[in-house]
Amino acid sequence: MKKQIIDFRIIDRKMLAGDRYALLKLVVADGSQLPEGIRAGQFAQVDAGCKGVMLRRPISINKIDYATGELWLLVRDAGRGTHAITRLSEGDMLNMVLPLGNTFSYPAAGSKVLLVGGGVGVAPMLQLGIELKAMGTDPVFLLGARSQTDLLELDEFSRTGKVHVTTEDGSMGVRGFVTDHPAMNERYDMVYCCGPAPMMKSVARSARKSGSACEVSLENMMACGLGACLCCVEKTVKGNVCVCTEGPVFNIDQLTWN
Amino acid sequence: MELNLSVDLGRGLKLKNPVMTASGTFGYGEEFADFINLDKLGGYIVKGTTLNPREGNDYPRMAETPSGMLNAVGLQNKGVDYFIREIYPRIQRFDSAMVVNVSGASPDDYAEVCRRLAPLDGVAAVEVNISCPNVKQGGMAFGTTCEGAAAVTRAVRAAFPRHVIVKLSPNVTSVTDIALAAEAEGADSVSLINTLMGMAIDVERRRPCLSTITGGLSGPAVRPVAVRMVWQVAKAVKIPVIGLGGITCGRDALEFIMAGATAIEIGTANFIDPAVTVKAVEEITDYCHRHGISDIAELRGII
Ligand SMILES: Cc1cc2nc3c(=O)[nH]c(=O)nc-3n(C[C@H](O)[C@H](O)[C@H](O)COP(=O)(O)OP(=O)(O)OC[C@H]3O[C@@H](n4cnc5c(N)ncnc54)[C@H](O)[C@@H]3O)c2cc1C
Ligand SMILES: Cc1cc2nc3c(=O)[nH]c(=O)nc-3n(C[C@H](O)[C@H](O)[C@H](O)COP(=O)(O)O)c2cc1C
Ligand code: FES
Numbered sequence: 001m002k003k004q005i006i007d008f009r010i011i012d013r014k015m016l017a018g019d020r021y022a023l024l025k026l027v028v029a030d031g032s033q034l035p036e037g038i039r040a041g042q043f044a045q046v047d048a049g050c051k052g053v054m055l056r057r058p059i060s061i062n063k064i065d066y067a068t069g070e071l072w073l074l075v076r077d078a079g080r081g082t083h084a085i086t087r088l089s090e091g092d093m094l095n096m097v098l099p100l101g102n103t104f105s106y107p108a109a110g111s112k113v114l115l116v117g118g119g120v121g122v123a124p125m126l127q128l129g130i131e132l133k134a135m136g137t138d139p140v141f142l143l144g145a146r147s148q149t150d151l152l153e154l155d156e157f158s159r160t161g162k163v164h165v166t167t168e169d170g171s172m173g174v175r176g177f178v179t180d181h182p183a184m185n186e187r188y189d190m191v192y193c194c195g196p197a198p199m200m201k202s203v204a205r206s207a208r209k210s211g212s213a214c215e216v217s218l219e220n221m222m223a224c225g226l227g228a229c230l231c232c233v234e235k236t237v238k239g240n241v242c243v244c245t246e247g248p249v250f251n252i253d254q255l256t257w258n
Numbered sequence: 259m260e261l262n263l264s265v266d267l268g269r270g271l272k273l274k275n276p277v278m279t280a281s282g283t284f285g286y287g288e289e290f291a292d293f294i295n296l297d298k299l300g301g302y303i304v305k306g307t308t309l310n311p312r313e314g315n316d317y318p319r320m321a322e323t324p325s326g327m328l329n330a331v332g333l334q335n336k337g338v339d340y341f342i343r344e345i346y347p348r349i350q351r352f353d354s355a356m357v358v359n360v361s362g363a364s365p366d367d368y369a370e371v372c373r374r375l376a377p378l379d380g381v382a383a384v385e386v387n388i389s390c391p392n393v394k395q396g397g398m399a400f401g402t403t404c405e406g407a408a409a410v411t412r413a414v415r416a417a418f419p420r421h422v423i424v425k426l427s428p429n430v431t432s433v434t435d436i437a438l439a440a441e442a443e444g445a446d447s448v449s450l451i452n453t454l455m456g457m458a459i460d461v462e463r464r465r466p467c468l469s470t471i472t473g474g475l476s477g478p479a480v481r482p483v484a485v486r487m488v489w490q491v492a493k494a495v496k497i498p499v500i501g502l503g504g505i506t507c508g509r510d511a512l513e514f515i516m517a518g519a520t521a522i523e524i525g526t527a528n529f530i531d532p533a534v535t536v537k538a539v540e541e542i543t544d545y546c547h548r549h550g551i552s553d554i555a556e557l558r559g560i561i
């Protein structure tokens with residue numbers, strides 16, 4: 001799939017969870033088609049376009065709709081670059097290099113799957129759920145957050161599949177972490193997970209315990225996003241590999257987590 | 259007006275224009291083939307290659323700093339034999355000079371890598387990295403003394419029949435002395451600068467940003483240092499000088515050429531705009547037209 005450098009225009013921006021996140025809806029600025037074949041798990045290298053930020057920032061595809069030509073990004077204000085991105089307004093341009101990275105794998109239609117997202121790690125799970133549903137597998141989401149107000153895009157997730165929720169303060173769903181939810185104890189054909197590293201590691205452990213296959217999406221810091229600089233490496237059973245080209249999605253059997 | 263951008267660096271290294279890519283920032287070139295036509299580049303310098311495979315340093319290897327970045331990749335590569343077997347056949351197709359960047363832990367190491375590359379006609383030149391700040395033994399040690407630079411250059415000169423570029427470290431007291439030592443041992447050209455040794459601390463976590471604590475600084479932040487060093491070296495040596503460090507566009511490239519560089523390399527800027535190299539060629543062309551220049555040599559070393 002050809003990687004491209006494209007100017008997008010923001011057609012809608014919503015601040016979520018008290019200004020700490022933004023949901024951006026974008027279209028190709030010159031009105032042309034979205035690049036073909038973008039899939040869940042892939043990401044874009046986004047030019048934050050602000051003073052003091054030189055390198056692009058990797059952001060997952062939250063949703064892509066070829067019918068409307070819209071691409072969605074869900075961005076957490078985590079630092080200087082993402083702060084600037086969350087503060088853009090409708091009509092502003094955003095330059096991106098995409099599509100980058102690999103995709104989640106698809107199970108046979110009708111498989112039993114669990115899609116686990118923590119914090120802004122819910123971002124790629126929405127597009128994955130949409131794709132799985134279109135392929136005849138009912139997605140079940142398990143979304144974790146600190147508190148009810150931090151649960152993002154719940155309406156979108158509910159439209160796509162069944163949703164379980166955990167919050168650390170118990171303000172919604174089961175109190176605790178995603179791994180405290182009873183859904184986590186069942187056996188699945190595949191558990192997909194994206195979120196903070198400690199969360200992904202504990203989901204990986206519990207998937208192993210229940211005999212479920214498991215894929216995680218890593219968020220290593222990147223410079224090029226193209227496999228050229230070797231800055232983003234993760235230790236795997238094959239040695240150090242680039243998360244930007246061989247990932248961001250890895251089967252936990254490939255990783256050296258224990 | 260007819261414009262001649264081609265440059266001749268000697269011993270068979272002729273470039274159609276002065277723009278090359280910096281080692282370690284451009285992969286093997288093919289990573290950028292979706293964005294640019296590599297045939298339009300003067301040359302492309304591939305990843306640092308060593309005799310044996312290297313896993314490189316632990317993550318994190320990168321931190322952004324004001325107008326630049328620190329890296330501590332540590333020469334991760336699969337070794338020269340893998341390069342020859344798997345990569346070389348794939349990247350030969352580009353109509354642009356291929357240069358292989360070479361590193362080692364001893365002069366013999368460097369020489370052996372070059373000896374194995376010598377039969378590959380598509381390798382127009384080797385760029386000898388005597389200046390990597392990210393490996394414990396060798397690397398920069400050779401680049402910081404005249405004796406070390408001379409020893410590596412001598413060994414490589416005997417092992418490789420075509421063009422030898424010696425890449426210099428800026429982390430020295432007198433870069434011209436090192437350049438003269440390389441020239442005396444038969445280097446065909448020198449390139450500079452490699453990264454400047456630097457360090458950054460994550461104060462929230464109270465930890466160094468890099469797993470190796472220190473790393474190499476690159477990007478626009480280093481450009482004035484690089485231009486100054488290129489100017490000094492170009493005045494001191496007779497062989498051609500290749501300038502790099504923080505180049506992001508044609509204008510930046512012209513700074514180096516006016517300071518005395520015959521060719522230039524673009525590194526970190528490829529991460530920000532993967533099409534920057536071809537744009538730089540266009541911008542240099544445009545500059546020459548605007549200023550009535552018919553040969554890029556007219557601008558070389560005018561300061
Ligand atoms: C493949 C991939 C997909 C991603 N998808 C999304 C997404 O959909 N939405 C989203 O909001 N974020 C996503 N991220 C994380 C996002 O890239 C980082 O939060 C961002 O790069 C931080 O940049 P900054 O300038 O805001 O912060 P900086 O000022 O650079 O850093 C602020 C803090 O964030 C940490 N940080 C820096 N870079 C990263 C990184 N790449 N990952 C995690 N922490 C980092 C720093 O260590 C520091 O503590 C993704 C990361 C990757 C690798
Ligand atoms: C991620 C990264 C990896 C690098 N790897 C190498 C290398 O393997 N060999 C080498 O000689 N220089 C290496 N360099 C140095 C660059 O080739 C160049 O000398 C330096 O980055 C300055 O140029 P720039 O500011 O245009 O990037 C590397 C630089 C970066 C940023
Ligand atoms: S970010 Fe450069 S290789 Fe992955």
